[in-house]
Every structure is written in C-alpha cells, then in structure tokens.
Amino acid sequence: MRVLIVEDDPLHRSYLHEAVRAALPECDMVVEAESGQSGEIEARKARVEHVVMDLQMSERNGIEAARTIWRERPDTKILFWSNYSDEAYVRGVSRIVPEGATYGYVLKSASDERLKLALRSVFVESQCVIDREVRGIQQKSLGNAHGLTDAEYEILVDVALGLTDKAIAQRKRLSLRSVQNRLQQLYEKLEVYDLPDDGMEGWYNLRMRAVAVALLRKVLNSSALERAERELHDRSGS
Amino acid sequence: MRVLIVEDDPLHRSYLHEAVRAALPECDMVVEAESGQSGEIEARKARVEHVVMDLQMSERNGIEAARTIWRERPDTKILFWSNYSDEAYVRGVSRIVPEGATYGYVLKSASDERLKLALRSVFVESQCVIDREVRGIQQKSLGNAHGLTDAEYEILVDVALGLTDKAIAQRKRLSLRSVQNRLQQLYEKLEVYDLPDDGMEGWYNLRMRAVAVALLRKVLNSSALERAERELHDRSGS
C-alpha cells in the first residue's frame, strides 16, 4: 500500500507520517507533499490510491487538489484532515466527492486513536468516516432549519463576489426577479433583519449584511471566495 | 524568567515549549495556555512578563488576548507567532501595541534559528523583531500606493459589517455625503472598477465588490470581522 500525505505544516506532516506508519503496517511507502499543487503531481507520479489531505493550504487548497486527483482516479481513497469544520469546507468537500468514492473527514483536534482508526477504516476497510462534529454541520446544512439550499448558496457566493443582480441573472440564466427572490430567501434564512432592540430600522444593507453573517457563521470563508473568484475569471474568459 | 505560551495547536505548543527551553536557558518556568481566554488568566495568575502568542485561535483570538494583557501590564513583552501575514493581522497588532512596548512578529514558516533568535532578541534584549515579510506588508499598507488610510479602513469595516451609509454616518458623526466620499476613495484604491475586457460594465456592485477584493487581498479577514461585530454590538448597547 502506498500513501500520500499532503500537508503544508512540517510539524503536522511529520506527525501524520508517524501516525500512518503506526496505524498501517502494511503500508510500504509514504510520500509527502507540501502543497496542493505538488500533491497532485505526486499522486500522478506515484500512482497512490490513498491520500491524507489537509484542507486550507496557502498555495492551492485541499479541495482543489482532491478534485483533480479524483478526476484522474475516482477510486482514490482520501482522508481529509482539517483544523476547522466550517460549513464552507464541509460543503466544498461533499460538492466534489465522486459517486461511490470512499473518503473521511477528521478534525485535527481528534485524538491519535481516532486518527488511526479513521486511517484504517478508510484505507483498509473502504469505509467512509466522518467526524461527529462535521457530521453535525452536514446535517444542519441539509436539514434546513437555517440551512441553505444549493441554489441559495450559489447565489450567496455570486453576491459575495460583488456581482450585481443583473450579472447574476445572466450568469445563472435566470430573470432578474428570480435572483431577487432567491436573495430574499437568503435574507430570511440568515436572519438579516435588523436588531431587535430600539428603532434601529434600515441600519443594514441587506445584501452586504447577508454576506457578513455568512462569513461570521462560517457558511462562507475566504477559501471558498478565492475558489469562486478564480472560477469567475475562468468562465468570463471562455 | 517566566514565559507564557498561548497556542491552541498541541503540536505547535510543544514545539514552542522546546524552542523556549533551548533558546532561553535562564527561563525557569514555562506556562502553557490553549486559548486566548485562558492565556489572559494565566498571564494574570503567574505574573509573566514574557508571552509567545499565536494569532487566530478559535476561542478568543490572539489580538484580543494581547490587548487585555497589555492593558494590565503594558511592559509585557509579547512575541506573536503566526501562520500568515495578512494585512488584517498586521494592522490589528499595530493597532493595539502600547507606546514603547516591545514585541515581535515571526511567521511559523520561519526556521528554528530565526524563532530562537527572535525569542532572545525580544525577551532578553528588549528589542522589537518584525519578520521581513510582515515588515513588507506594514510598509505597503502605510506607504499608500494601494494602502488604505485608517479612516478608509474604518469605513471599510463598517461597510463589511453590513451597515448602510446612513448608519455609518451616524456612528462616525459624519454627513451622509462624506461617508460616500470615503467610499469612493475606497473603490479607487481597491480598483473595483469592472473587468478590463469586454463591455462588462455595471457587473459589479461596488460596495460588495470592495469588500470581496479586500477579503481576497487579505486586507480584511474573518477574524477582523468578528472583532468588529462584537464591538458593534457592545457599542450599540451602551
């Protein structure tokens, strides 16, 4: 078995190396990469089918790397190992996981034991392992108490990029009014409507406030924004 | 000499502990805290005057912790040890450092050597040590090529929180038009004006786009936003 570790922090990388060695005695080769970029290259070169991947690396982040790896070999087993459980990351991951692929999502705050268990489960047993806390986020984001639909999320991202209603309508092949409808749903779900106290009305620019709330609640994060920005420029050129 | 380490990642924490022991043989006591919250308490309890502080911790971030520590003992020497050199962090730090205080700013990507040198310089020699890269950000943000004035930055934050022009005017004791003036300056400095190609005009909602650009350029980040949000709620209650 060959395992690829993609992680930019040297400390965490060597810790992972250790953990892989300890949890997977049948593993006869461990490759390390320190960025998403080089991770993709190493994966291609060494033909690994087991990857431990950090999200949020400075160069090219884990989600993008995972997507290209999966595009080339959809049967690759990937264990995501991340600091946070931002809804933006969780959503980003589940957006790219191919049909039937096996993967895992473990937080860095988890114990050694949990990490090793996850390594064995995902790589040997081909079983999906999602950290309890991450699972919670997933549930909440789907079971729509405050959870956003995919459609709503898309609009949110476009708004956050700074596009006008008209531009969004054009990009998404919708009428202007439909876009504004979706926006209103967003405003409700994000509870953007003013402060409860006082006669503070009209204090918020709803469009901007919605994005601010999404950022504060980690529904959006800057890495998701960066991805969207790149995508926007690519598409506008094509 | 007593040293307090405030860092939420266990791996980094023990690495720091090691580095402190190695670099400062005269240090006879090392205290660890795993959040800004507990960092403040430990600092008070152990009366340390030397702190190594991580920025961006989940609970209460390093900047806030540093501020309260400095408020109680302005002669405390603090070495900030951070992953990134976002302008938002740099600005946040220089905003809170008291007159004449000694501090340092080292990136986690720096070598062992650099870290140890910084520890000795700041804690023993009482000399400020700012990482080269961070220094660069500082320069750029002050020497205003694209750098924002403090006034502009304030407006930017308020806009990013989702306040309307009117609300900002009231908060800042300015007329509506003045706020809009400052906004226009922002738009220019952030180069928000549309894509160069095509007849793409009116594609951007300037107000939103400005914030998006600021986020992408790390002039703003979510931690700065959180701080501002808390502040907003505090002030509105008083």
Added chain:
DNA sequence: GCAAAATATGCGGGTTTCCGCAGGACAAAG
C-alpha cells in the same frame, strides 16, 4: 392524474447607492 407546493417571471413603486457639481472650512505654503 390532480392538487399542493415550490419555483420562475413580470410589473410597479419606494428606498438606497453611486457620483458629478458646487460650495464652505481649515491648514500649510508662497
């Protein structure tokens, strides 16, 4: 297959942004 619910579109208007133009306040330089 049909009713109900969700989603998409058009219209119209009130409000907010965005910004050019023009004038005042105040400080620094000539």
Added chain:
DNA sequence: CTTTGTCCTGCGGAAACCCGCATATTTTGC
C-alpha cells in the same frame, strides 16, 4: 493675504436594490 490642497457638506439625478402582488411553470406527493 492669497493660494493651494485637503476634507466635509448639500443637491440632484440615474441606476441599482428591496419587495409586495399577480401570473406561469415545474416538482412533488398521494
């Protein structure tokens, strides 16, 4: 004292946003 530069302010209008109301179109559930 005048000039120049910077900052604040008011006015007015075009464009964009927010959103209630009414009408298709599609999806869903039974």
